[in-house]
Amino acid sequence: MLLVSAVIASCSDRKGEFYEEEGTVFHTVYHIKYRTDKGPLTDKIAAELQAFDASLNPFNKASILARVNRNEEVEVDDWFVTVFNRAMEVSERSGGVFDVTAAPLINLWGFGYEQKDSVSPAVIDSMLQFVGYRKVRLDGRRVVKDDPRIELSFSAIAKGYACDVVAALLEREGVEDYMVEIGGEVASRGMNPRGECWRIGINKPEDDTTGVKNETEEIVQLCGRRGMATSGNYRNFHMRDGKKVAHTIDPRTGYPSQQNILSATIVAPDCMTADAYATAFMAMGLEAACRMAESVPEIAYYVIYADESGVHRVKMSPKLEEMIVGKAKNEK
Numbered sequence: 516m517l518l519v520s521a522v523i524a525s526c527s528d529r530k531g532e533f534y535e536e537e538g539t540v541f542h543t544v545y546h547i548k549y550r551t552d553k554g555p556l557t558d559k560i561a562a563e564l565q566a567f568d569a570s571l572n573p574f575n576k577a578s579i580l581a582r583v584n585r586n587e588e589v590e591v592d593d594w595f596v597t598v599f600n601r602a603m604e605v606s607e608r609s610g611g612v613f614d615v616t617a618a619p620l621i622n623l624w625g626f627g628y629e630q631k632d633s634v635s636p637a638v639i640d641s642m643l644q645f646v647g648y649r650k651v652r653l654d655g656r657r658v659v660k661d662d663p664r665i666e667l668s669f670s671a672i673a674k675g676y677a678c679d680v681v682a683a684l685l686e687r688e689g690v691e692d693y694m695v696e697i698g699g700e701v702a703s704r705g706m707n708p709r710g711e712c713w714r715i716g717i718n719k720p721e722d723d724t725t726g727v728k729n730e731t732e733e734i735v736q737l738c739g740r741r742g743m744a745t746s747g748n749y750r751n752f753h754m755r756d757g758k759k760v761a762h763t764i765d766p767r768t769g770y771p772s773q774q775n776i777l778s779a780t781i782v783a784p785d786c787m788t789a790d791a792y793a794t795a796f797m798a799m800g801l802e803a804a805c806r807m808a809e810s811v812p813e814i815a816y817y818v819i820y821a822d823e824s825g826v827h828r829v830k831m832s833p834k835l836e837e838m839i840v841g842k843a844k845n846e847k
Contacts, residue, residue, distance in 0.1 A: 533692075533708045540564045541572055541674060543698035548708070549685050550692040556685070563684045564677070570594045571673045573618070583658045584618070584666040590656035598669055598676050598787065599653060605672075605791040606648040609807060613795040614648045614766035618668035621764055639769035646766050675744050675790025678702035682740075682786075695786075702786040704740040712738035714840060720747050720777035720819050720827075732819065732829075735782065736840045742786030746793035747778030747819075763797040774800035777827065780817040782835060788814065801830065808832065 531552035538545055538561075547560060570579045570592050582589045591599075602615045619642045623634055650661040658667075669676075678695045682702040685693045692705030694713050703713040716731040737743060746763070764771055779796035783789040792814050796804040801820050808816055815834035822828050831839075 536560055538564075540568060540677070540697065542574065543674070545695070545697040547681065547696070548694045549690045550705075550708075551685075551688065551690050553688060556688055556690075559684060559688070560681060563681060567594060567677050567680055571598065571669055571676075573668060573670070580667060580669065586660075586663050591653070591658060594676070594680065596653065596656070598672055599658075599667075601676075601787055601791065602669065602672055603648060605788075605795060608811060609795040609799060611648060611767060612765065612798045612803075613671065613791060614646065615667045615669055615672075616646050616648055616651055616665050617764055617766040618666040619664070620646060620766060620769050621668055621670070622666075623769075643769050646769070671746075671794035672787055672791045674698045675700045675702075675742060675786035675788070678786040679742065700742075700744040700786050700790050701737070702740075702742050703737045712736045713741075715743055717745060717780050717817060718778075733817070734840050735780070735817070735835070735838045737782065737838070740784065741782055742784065742789040743780065743782045744786060744789035744793045745778055745780040746790075746797045763794065765798050774798065775820045775822075776801055776804070777819045777821060779804070779819075780835075782815045782838065784813055792816075805830065 531550045533548055533550045534555045536545075536547040536555075536557060545564075549556070568575055568578065571594060572578045573580050573584065575581060579589055579591055579595055583591065583595075599615070602613070605613045606615070620639070623638065623642065645662040645664040651665055651667070652659050674697050678697050678700050679702050681695045681697075682693060682704065685695070686704075692707070694701065694703040694707065701713075701715050703715075705713075707713050714734050714736050717733045717735060719730045719732045735743065763774075774797065776797055779793045781789040781793045781796065783792065792808075792811065795807070796816065796818065799807065801818060804816075804818070808814060815832045815838070817831040817835045818829065820828055820830065
């Protein structure tokens with residue numbers, strides 16, 4: 516993990532200086548900006564991310580999550596309990612489209628923490644027998660599975676929660692102005708170095724697995740404590756037999772979701788919630804996702820979708836529309 520700390524000049528009279536941290540965690544890049552009069556918090560941030568990795572990273576074979584997936588006797592920690600409970604809540608509200616037990620299917624299609632054999636209808640059918648969020652639960656600090664073959668993946672919620680965890684650390688250190696971004700998911704509070712609410716760009720959904728293309732669709736202004744996450748198949752996909760295979764897997768069918776949504780951006784009180792619902796939107800499709808959102812008043816959404824003729828369209832909630840401040844590039 517690489518960490519870089521830099522001082523950013525501040526143009527307001529709020530207490531302290533801005534610092535910036537950069538590095539990698541969970542095989543992705545993070546950027547953190549925060550104002551403090553204590554000096555850089557580099558070591559504390561690194562320690563928190565390492566502890567989080569030891570809890571919820573499925574690629575870390577010694578993590579609590581990896582041990583749960585191997586059916587070892589292990590008591591889960593507070594982070595695991597929090598993310599598990601929120602995942603179950605989103606699973607219920609989405610009718611099971613969001614499902615943390617879809618790990619075997621995600622692996623099968625080449626987007627998980629291990630590679631499986633070639634895809635076939637028979638293999639998918641066999642896996643669906645032990646996929647389903649109602650087949651796993653917590654009993655105190657223990658994970659109880661209806662089938663030992665069940666494996667969990669928090670990939671659709673953990674990056675967002677990691678943002679919240681770092682944000683909570685910063686707040687414990689007295690930080691009131693910060694922006695934590697991990698792999699495109701954001702948790703923020705207070706003001707940026709220009710003395711304004713944080714401004715985060717929504718990228719145009721252009722197929723690009725390199726992450727080089729970053730043309731901005733809109734700029735969203737986040738005031739107060741907010742979480743924002745975007746899910747899209749335009750950067751996480753691969754080609755199989757000449758066809759594009761996207762990373763959003765529908766756990767009800769076992770196949771990649773074939774919906775008309777190109778990207779879904781969610782703003783919520785915390786980034787964990789935003790992250791989970793952004794994934795649910797992608798798998799549900801436009802109409803079903805918007806109906807679900809009516810029952811989740813704490814979220815706002817911005818969806819880019821393709822109409823019947825393939826033209827890109829936008830649908831957003833009134834709350835999200837109020838946050839839009841214009842078009843620009845590299846506003847973070």
